[in-house]
Amino acid sequence: MSKILVTGGTGYIGSHTVVELQNKGHEVIIVDNLSNSQIDVLDNIFSISGVKPEFEQFDLFDREKTLDFFRRHNEIDAIIHFAAYKAVGESVENPLMYYHNNIFSLVNILTGMIENKIDTIVFSSSCTVYGQPDELPVDENAPIKKAMSPYGNTKQISEEIITDTLHSSKLKAILLRYFNPIGAHESAKIGELPLGIPNNLVPFITQTVIGIREQLKVFGDDYKTPDGTPIRDYIHVVDLAKAHVIAVDRMLEHKNKKNLEIFNLGTGNGYSVLEVINSFEKVTGEKLNYKIVDRRPGDVTEVWADTKFANDELGWKAEKGIDEMNLSAWKWELALDAKKKTK
Numbered sequence: 001m002s003k004i005l006v007t008g009g010t011g012y013i014g015s016h017t018v019v020e021l022q023n024k025g026h027e028v029i030i031v032d033n034l035s036n037s038q039i040d041v042l043d044n045i046f047s048i049s050g051v052k053p054e055f056e057q058f059d060l061f062d063r064e065k066t067l068d069f070f071r072r073h074n075e076i077d078a079i080i081h082f083a084a085y086k087a088v089g090e091s092v093e094n095p096l097m098y099y100h101n102n103i104f105s106l107v108n109i110l111t112g113m114i115e116n117k118i119d120t121i122v123f124s125s126s127c128t129v130y131g132q133p134d135e136l137p138v139d140e141n142a143p144i145k146k147a148m149s150p151y152g153n154t155k156q157i158s159e160e161i162i163t164d165t166l167h168s169s170k171l172k173a174i175l176l177r178y179f180n181p182i183g184a185h186e187s188a189k190i191g192e193l194p195l196g197i198p199n200n201l202v203p204f205i206t207q208t209v210i211g212i213r214e215q216l217k218v219f220g221d222d223y224k225t226p227d228g229t230p231i232r233d234y235i236h237v238v239d240l241a242k243a244h245v246i247a248v249d250r251m252l253e254h255k256n257k258k259n260l261e262i263f264n265l266g267t268g269n270g271y272s273v274l275e276v277i278n279s280f281e282k283v284t285g286e287k288l289n290y291k292i293v294d295r296r297p298g299d300v301t302e303v304w305a306d307t308k309f310a311n312d313e314l315g316w317k318a319e320k321g322i323d324e325m326n327l328s329a330w331k332w333e334l335a336l337d338a339k340k341k342t343k
């Protein structure tokens with residue numbers, strides 16, 4: 001058993017990863033400033049796993065607080081770093097807020113790790129680093145394309161910061177490039193909690209069907225894809241979470257082959273927007289109100305993962321299909337709605 005710091009652990013992917021770490025017997029300490037999550041996630045984690053993780057609330061972009069945290073917690077064995085802002089549009093409106101939060105937090109964490117001789121980190125990266133790949137499926141050796149947004153750029157810069165830091169230290173890192181995480185825990189006790197109007201497809205679908213939004217806008221049906229709508233590799237958040245446990249254990253058990261390893265986390269299957277909608281309607285029996293509108297600037301036409309390296313090296317494979325992803329997302333929305341009505 002190891003003690004793992006999960007930054008952003010009350011957030012969407014972080015909370016699911018905390019549960020999977022606990023399931024494997026790891027002890028977890030979460031740091032989160034609750035800028036995009038809620039404190040009652042801790043109780044919800046407890047109600048799934050039976051263990052309430054340790055928790056501290058502060059801003060990781062605050063250097064003094066972060067270094068003080070590390071000095072008080074020299075028992076930490078490894079870090080999974082999720083904490084970041086992630087809204088693409090907001091990053092275009094307010095780039096400095098994104099550079100400040102995402103970059104300073106990472107630099108502070110790496111500094112704390114070196115000072116306190118913690119040598120293992122898993123970092124949340126994104127398939128956004130590939131832009132529109134020249135070849136599909138896209139593997140980990142594909143060229144990094146110029147970022148389409150300041151958010152995407154923070155992921156590219158973060159990958160570079162980690163790579164440079166490894167060259168001059170004893171650190172080891174695994175960078176996980178997620179494709180499109182969707183869905184929720186089967187208990188419907190944790191899931192995605194978008195503040196305000198969702199940017200992402202599936203939360204917008206579930207909020208429309210439940211009646212929070214009037215209509216989903218499908219951004220363009222004139223792409224060069226079979227049905228004209230863009231194709232993505234959607235992956236169930238629990239499959240994604242399990243890969244983090246494998247990645248951190250791989251380094252803690254000294255099974256990593258290099259001090260820097262990079263893995264795509266996707267299913268290897270691409271679905272168009274209309275295919276996602278069809279699957280959602282089929283598994284839930286609900287009808288979605290949607291209309292086709294103009295393209296959203298910055299969207300790539302199609303991207304899906306070559307998962308061979310992750311499958312072979314991590315011994316990990318995404319197990320859940322698009323129907324299961326959609327159904328779990330819908331059950332989560334229903335659970336949120338039921339909770340709202342009892343308040």
Ligand code: NAD
Nearest residue numbers: 008011012013032033034035036037059060083084124126
């Ligand atoms: P999320 O917003 O649900 O979780 C991030 C958590 O970090 C939140 O709880 C937030 O309060 C916290 N946080 C943010 N800045 C912080 C700071 N300075 N100090 C302390 N806590 C802070 O997001 P998520 O979807 O769970 O994403 C987790 C990570 O995965 C992020 O790095 C994101 O960029 C990356 N990622 C997400 C997706 C996706 O589609 N969800 C895809 C690729 C990569």
Ligand code: WQD
Nearest residue numbers: 088126128199200201202204217218219230232273296299
């Ligand atoms: C999926 C598809 C939209 C909303 C983003 C980030 C990426 C990563 C994941 C973090 C696209 C269409 C969407 C809507 C729509 N995050 N859509 N109507 O754009 O692939 O990726 O989230 O790293 O960096 O860019 O995901 O869910 O926003 O969109 O038609 O209201 O759904 O055009 O084709 P995307 P998404």
